[in-house]
Amino acid sequence: MFSFVRPIAATPAPRLCWRNDNRGGPARAGSAGGRADGERGAFPRQAAGRLGVRLFAATHKDIHDGYPDWLRAALAGVCATDLTDVPRALGDMEEFCRRHGIAAVAPCFELFTPLAALLAERTGLPGNDPRLARAARNKILMGEAFAAAGIPAPRWAVAHDGAEAHRAAGAHGLGWPLVVKPAEQGGSWGVSVVDGPDRLAEAVGAARQYTHAHPHGLELDSRALLQEYVAGDEYSCDTVVADGVAYPLPVVAKDTTEGRYRIETGHTCPSGLPAPLVRKVQHTAARAALAVGVRNGIAHTELKIPPGTQTPYVIETGARLPGDNLCEVVEAATGVSEAVAHLQAVLGLVPDTAASRTDAASIRFLLPEHGGVLRQVVIPDLPGTHSEVHLRPGEVVPEPADSTCRIGHVVARAETADRARGLADRVAARSRVEVG
Ligand SMILES: Nc1ncnc2c1ncn2[C@@H]1O[C@H](COP(=O)(O)OP(=O)(O)OP(=O)(O)O)[C@@H](O)[C@H]1O
Ligand SMILES: [Mg+2]
Known part of the structure; x- marks a missing residue:
């Protein structure tokens, strides 16, 4: 979905065109693929309410028909189009924007961020650079953009099959382990860490399985990207950009599984990094956002x-709000609403990114040990925490190879990051998940 904004009441309210539908990739039985949809819809809706703007959406008619009631109720209107047909979508959305006096365009779905940049240019609304926007969606173009801007990032190569991958890994000196991933995808789908040559062809096949993205049927670049493995702790940092000026948001520590599949197990804000390194991460994330053409919008990096270095390497950046309930985690810790800042930026306003508190928050995801059918999930209620279950008993739990296997999550708030993380860990450890 795509949202358009228009102000409400006294001064004519800005309208936001917003597109948000779902993560890419094929539908999977029992998957939680719709989660990011509702999650990303929830934060912009809340932000629109706070800013007094109306939300409109652009999406496919059948996809809008499947929206939950709360999301449909949050929309002041819908532009039904075919987002995979660029000329038609641009024509339909431009006409819709003019008819409804739309004041801003905010893409929330990574794969459509280039289309949002084209629409903003066509309608004269604040937006990202359409000449670079595809680099925020396609990790091969992203690698080129980072190299051109001199941003520290893993070395990489492209492959169509196992034999080419063997040659390319050697020619580019990627070493072992290396990471194989789809050129265009998210949610860790098709991403694997490969220890040695034996598993390379299989990993390339897994990365190349995605030819079209669910639910719109958007065609994907199905080449496999091979990347040098970057060791060390992982962080994320979002950047709001307004009229080309980058405003860094708080740094968040990210935990993932180890081994072949790297699935996020949780996030904690603040990150625990010393202040100079926080600034370095924010600076590098801002450079990455600008390198992929973000001018009026937000980027999640x-x-x-x-280990032993002070150099943040960029794994990826996306020109969208973060997933994983990071909007909630960051706001609970710092008082900064990323969704509000994002809407402000696309409205051409100076984003409000000043922290108003110094608390901490941590989210932990409940992951299964293996796939199957969910028999039972019980998450205890501890003071300072709240939880959500993503799957119901009887639903299929995918194998723990990407983020669709998540069964639920818990968010903890406390005075310090260690306490928030400890509290969330305690709830996760005491939770009962049975998958048969
Ligand atoms: N080059 C790399 N070196 C080390 N780890 C990596 C590398 N690339 C990816 N990873 C690990 O795999 C995870 C998923 O990779 P990546 O972010 O590229 O895929 P994604 O599908 O866009 O993921 P998501 O949407 O969940 O962020 C990363 O968060 C990181 O933990
Ligand atoms: Mg990622």
Whole structure:
């Protein structure tokens, strides 16, 4: 979905065109693929209420028909189009924007961020650079953009099959382990860490399985990207950009599983990094956002800092709000609403990014040990925490190879990051998850 904004009441309210539908990739039985949809819809809706703007959406008619009631109720209108047909979508959305006096365009779905940049340019609304916007969606173009801007990032190569991957990994000196991932995808789908040559062809096949993104049927670049493995702790840092000026948001520590599949297990804000390194992460994330053409919008950047160094390496950046309930985590810790700042930026306003508190928050995801059918999930209620279950008993739990396997999550708030993380860990450890 795509949202358009228009102000409400006294002064004519800005309208936001907003597109948000779902993560890419094929639908999977029992998957929690719709989660990011509701989650990303929830934060912009809340932000629109706070800013007094109306939300409109652009999406496919059948996809809008499947929206939950709360999301449909939050929309002041819908532009039904085919987002995979660029000329038609641009024509339909431009006409809709003019008819409804739309004041801003905010893409929330990574794969449509280039289309949002084209629409903003066509309608004269604040937006990202359409000439660079595809680099925020396609990790091969992203690698080129980072190299051109001199941003520290893993070395990489492209492959269509196992034999080419063997040659390319050697020619580019990527070493072992290396990471294989789809050129265009999210949610860690198709991403694997490969220890040695034996598993390379299989990993390339897994990364190349995505030819079209669910639910719109958007065609994807199905080449596999091979990346040098960057060791070290992982962080994320979002950047709001307004009229080309970058405003860094708080740094968040990210925990993932180890081994072949790297699935997020949780996030904690603040990150625990010393202040100079926080500034370095924010600076690098801002450079990454600008390198992929973000001018009026937000970018979510993931970085790793190799042990013994002070250099953040950018793993990827996306020109969208973060997923994983990070909007909630960051706001609970710092008082900064990323969704409000994002809407302000696309409205051409100076974003409000000043922290109003110094608390801490941590989110932990409940992951299964293996796939199957969910028999039972019980998450205890501890003071300072709240939880949410993503799957119901009887639903299929995918194998723990990407983020669709999440069964639920818990968010903890406390005075310090260690306490918030400890509290969330305690709830996760005491939770009962049975998958048969
Ligand atoms: N080059 C790398 N070196 C080390 N770890 C990596 C590398 N690339 C990816 N990873 C690990 O795999 C995870 C998923 O990779 P990546 O972010 O590129 O995929 P994604 O599908 O866009 O993920 P998501 O949407 O969940 O952020 C990263 O968060 C990181 O933990
Ligand atoms: Mg990622």
